[in-house]
Amino acid sequence: MRVLLADPPAFTPTYDHELAAALARAGAEVELVTSRFRFGETPVPDGYERVDLFYPLSSRLFRGRSRLRVPLKVAEHPIGLAALRRRRADVLHLQWLAAPELDDTLLRPHLPSVFTAHDLLPRRTAGRPDLWRRLLSRFDRVIVHSLYGRDTLAVLLDDPARLRVVPHPVFPSDPERRDDGRTVLCFGVIRPYKGLGDAIEAVRRVDDARLIVAGDPLEPMDPYRAAAAGLEVDWRLGYLPQAEVDRAFGEATVAVFPYRPELDQSGALLRALGAGVPAVAYDVGGVAEPVLRFGAGRVVPAGDVAALAGAVAELLADRDALDEARAGARRAREELTWDAAARTHLTIYGEIA
Numbered sequence: 285m286r287v288l289l290a291d292p293p294a295f296t297p298t299y300d301h302e303l304a305a306a307l308a309r310a311g312a313e314v315e316l317v318t319s320r321f322r323f324g325e326t327p328v329p330d331g332y333e334r335v336d337l338f339y340p341l342s343s344r345l346f347r348g349r350s351r352l353r354v355p356l357k358v359a360e361h362p363i364g365l366a367a368l369r370r371r372r373a374d375v376l377h378l379q380w381l382a383a384p385e386l387d388d389t390l391l392r393p394h395l396p397s398v399f400t401a402h403d404l405l406p407r408r409t410a411g412r413p414d415l416w417r418r419l420l421s422r423f424d425r426v427i428v429h430s431l432y433g434r435d436t437l438a439v440l441l442d443d444p445a446r447l448r449v450v451p452h453p454v455f456p457s458d459p460e461r462r463d464d465g466r467t468v469l470c471f472g473v474i475r476p477y478k479g480l481g482d483a484i485e486a487v488r489r490v491d492d493a494r495l496i497v498a499g500d501p502l503e504p505m506d507p508y509r510a511a512a513a514g515l516e517v518d519w520r521l522g523y524l525p526q527a528e529v530d531r532a533f534g535e536a537t538v539a540v541f542p543y544r545p546e547l548d549q550s551g552a553l554l555r556a557l558g559a560g561v562p563a564v565a566y567d568v569g570g571v572a573e574p575v576l577r578f579g580a581g582r583v584v585p586a587g588d589v590a591a592l593a594g595a596v597a598e599l600l601a602d603r604d605a606l607d608e609a610r611a612g613a614r615r616a617r618e619e620l621t622w623d624a625a626a627r628t629h630l631t632i633y634g635e636i637a
Contacts, residue, residue: 285311285312285313285374285375285630285633285634285637286312286313286314286315286372286373286374286375287307287312287313287314287315287373287374287375287377287633288315288317288368288371288372288373288375288376288377288395289303289304289307289314289315289316289317289332289377289379290316290317290318290368290376290377290378290379291316291317291318291378291379291380292317292318292319292337292338292339292361292364292368292378292380292382293319293338293339293380293382294318294319294320294321294322294326294338295379295380295382295402296379296380296402296551297318297321297326297327298326298327298455298551299379299551300316300318300379301316301326301327301329301330302327302453302455302622303622303625303626303629304316304329304330304331304332304334305329305330305331305332305622306622306623306625306626307332307626307629307630308330308331308332309331309623309626310623310626310627310630312626312630314331314332314333315332315333315334315335315371315373316329316332316333316334316335317334317335317337317338317368317371318334318335318336318337318338319336319337319338319339319340319364320336320339320340320344323500323523324523324525325525337364337367337368338360338361338364338367338368338382339357339360339361339364340360341356341360342356342357342360357382357383358383358386361382361383361386361390362386362390365387365390365391369394372395373395374395374396374633374637375395375396375397375398375633375636375637376393376394376395376396376397376398377397377398377399377400377629377633378393378397378398378399378400378423379400379402380402381399381419384412384415384416384419385415387419388415388418388419391419391422392422393422393423396424396633396636396637397422397423397424397425397636398423398424398425398426398427398629398632398633398636399420399423399425399426399427400426400427400428400450401420401426401427401428401433401437401548402429402547402548402549403546403547403548404428404433404436404437404547404548404569405436413440416440417440417441420437420440420441421441421442423446424446424635424636425446425447425448425632425635425636426441426446426447426448427447427448427449427450427629427632428447428448428449428450428548428570429449429450429451429452429548429549429570430449430451430548430549430569430570430573431449431570431573432548432569432570432573433449433548433549433569433570434447434449436548448628448632450625450628450629450632451573451574451620451625452549452551452554452574452620453554453620453621453622453624453625454554454555454557454558454616454617454620454621455551455554455555455558456558456559456617457529457530457533457555457558457559458559459530459531459533459534459559460530460531460534461534462531462534462535463534463535463536463537464494464535464537465537465600466492466493466494466537466600467493467494467495467496467535467536467537468483468486468487468490468493468494468495468496468536468537468538468539468540468596468600469495469496469498469532469533469535469536469538469539469540469556469561470483470495470496470497470498470499470539470540471496471498471499471529471532471533471536471539471552471555471556472498472499472550472551472552473499473500473502474497474499474500474501474502474503474505474521475502475503476503476544477543477544477545477546477547478541478542478543478544479541479542479543479544479566480497480508480542481507481508481511482542482566482587482589482592483495483497483540483542483592484508484511484512484515484517485511485589485593486540486542486589486592486593486596487515487593487596488514488515488593489589489590489593489597490593490596490597490600491597493516493596493597493600494515494516494517494518495512495515495516495517495518496517496518496520496532496535496536497517497518497519497520497521498520498521498524498528498529498532499520499521499524500521500522500523500524501521505519505521520532529555530559533555533556533559533561534559536556536559536561537561537599537600537606538561538562538563538564538581538596538599538600538606538609539552539553539556539561539562539563539564540563540564540565540592540596541553541563541564541565541566541571542565542566542589542592543565543566543568543569543571544566544568544586544587545568545569545586546568546569547569547571548569548570549569549570549571549573550565550571553565553571553574553575554574554620556613557574557578557580557613557616557617557620558613558616558617559613560610560613560614560617561610561613562580562581562582562599562606562609562610562612562613563575563580563581563582563613564581564582564583564584564592564595564596564599565581565582565583565584566583566584566585566586566587566588566592567583567584567585567586568586574616574620575612577616578612578613578615578616578619579608579609579611579612579615580609580612580613580615580616581595581599581609581612581613582595582598582599582609
């Protein structure tokens with residue numbers, strides 16, 4: 285089977301790589317169509333072909349984040365879609381819709397098509413359900429990563445039977461363990477919905493805990509630094525290379541995910557579980573599902589900082605509870621594999637191709 289895998293904005297290059305490589309191992313012929321990733325190196329293709337088809341000018345002229353990039357990217361988007369239509373395959377699998385308003389007018393899949401709704405309804409257009417109802421109706425299948433995601437999108441689809449749940453695989457790693465038994469990690473791109481303020485306050489309430497904040501800020505950091513005054517905080521800011529990501533997870537006793545309702549699943553959480561680090565998460569979206577399913581940490585009510593602090597304190601103080609949570613993370617790593625996800629994807633493709 286020939287699969288045209290497309291991530292026009294290169295939002296998730298590691299996810300794209302792992303899925304493409306697993307599909308290739310399963311016997312598919314895979315072409316990944318994407319754009320140049322602006323923040324670092326991307327994985328070397330393994331058994332598949334990658335073409336940086338979208339946004340050739342804006343992704344090269346603006347290596348970081350710049351408002352000047354957006355108008356040029358908008359102008360380039362129709363050109364990229366036209367080039368995409370010229371690619372031939374048995375199935376088109378889109379990972380992201382980079383410009384929903386433009387896609388509403390321009391995007392008409394030319395092949396049997398699948399869309400993975402990583403963010404369900406992305407934040408900028410979440411208040412426009414009719415837009416997403418039209419866009420989702422153009423795909424033969426829509427993949428979500430959780431039961432929560434399935435239930436959320438079912439109300440938008442005229443035929444909910446087109447929905448398929450494929451749990452997000454873990455990103456396995458084996459960092460050198462330097463865990464001191466008291467380190468809380470807050471990892472990932474720093475955005476308002478990630479709840480860094482709640483993480484800081486929770487750590488403040490836990491005796492003798494230290495915090496690592498590792499990620500690229502997309503909001504001002506001064507308020508967070510002020511809130512963390514008096515705490516032991518290791519700030520590792522910026523887009524981190526893999527060696528630094530491994531170092532952060534190697535030092536972490538637990539990782540926290542105090543997210544606000546915004547997305548279906550967290551790639552950062554799946555990195556934590558893949559590194560064997562237990563998670564403490566708010567019960568929002570589908571984020572809690574792998575933690576609960578595998579016993580890989582603790583889930584507390586959304587927005588409850590006291591419960592977040594209590595769960596962190598329990599895991600740091602109770603070695604048996606921590607060992608159980610670590611075993612749950614290992615179970616998630618063993619079951620939520622990319623090869624298993626690839627087999628499920630190929631079954632879905634076979635339903636429509």
